[in-house]
Amino acid sequence: MCTTCGCGDGHEDHPQGHAPNPLAPWSAPAPLAHGTRLISLEVDVLEKNDRYAAANRAAFASHAVQAINLMSSPGSGKTSLLVRTIEAIRGTRPVAVIEGDQETARDAERIRATGAPATQINTGKGCHLDAEAVGRAVATLAPAAGGVLFIENVGNLVCPAAFDLGEAAKVVVLSVTEGEDKPLKYPEMFRVASLLLLNKADLLPYVDFDVDFALQCARRVNPGLTAILTSAKSGAGIDEWLDWIERGRPPRIAAVR
């Protein structure tokens, strides 16, 4: 048997020009059929998304726009928290929002009611936002230089974690009406986030939610994770959340348009 490709040709090896089998070091590949060849690709499956993400990141940097990707399960209060946040930031910095949902423009309408510009992306059957769709939305929205751009991802604790949108930071929202152990059940989402907002804190007196245990679960997955208790209703934690955003503010560029 050919020792290079494993074909059952009887010869010890192909005489020449036989490319070494790139699969050899890490698996025992099926023999190559004659008339076929192996192409070593070594390309990341998300390469295309990552290229769009890099373009978004460069565009954000050139306009000193601070993009924040907000992710959570449906119903954690992301949109209400955003409305409250916009009201608090407005007047200090420009704010714009990209809303991601499978259907309807309801969330973008809620944001526009605050006076902030918003664009809705409907993903249809898609379960997450990708960098290409965000790039198109950014072109329409044209967020003001030096401002904050919130990207509210599709409510889903699984898929959005895998797609880089070109954001400066990923923030995960977990509400106190959910289970404290969600970080253990959906570890990838909590691993990629750099901030955890424990939302609906005003409901803590009425629910059996153990804040310490929730933080323990989150830090089991992501030991360095920062957390803030927030409430869109009472305004608790909003100042701390604004401070966190301010600390991540990109350096102002002299030549922004």
Add this chain to the structure above:
Amino acid sequence: MHEMSLCQSIAELIEDAARRERFQRVRTVTLEVGRLAAVEPEALEFCFEAAMRGGRAEGARLEIVATDGRAWCLGCGREILISRPLDPCPHCGGGQVQVTGGTEMRIKALEVE
């Protein structure tokens, strides 16, 4: 269920490679999937078949090769290998581990004709 979008990306990358490398059909797609990548191999296989339909890799075999999950244990300060995101450190049993690798997914090679 983002496995479908991943498979659609794979289909596009294959068509790109076909133009570059001038091949007509793909027999086998070898995919390297980190043990800590947030994908389900069974869902991937299911979507793969559907996503390849009508393209050069229609009917191709999908070979998934798992790569190690790598992490850093904050308890004992060692580099460790884990196979699931919440595995404790195999040396000290500590639960505070920071994932450092094994979350990627790459098309390693194509067997083409």
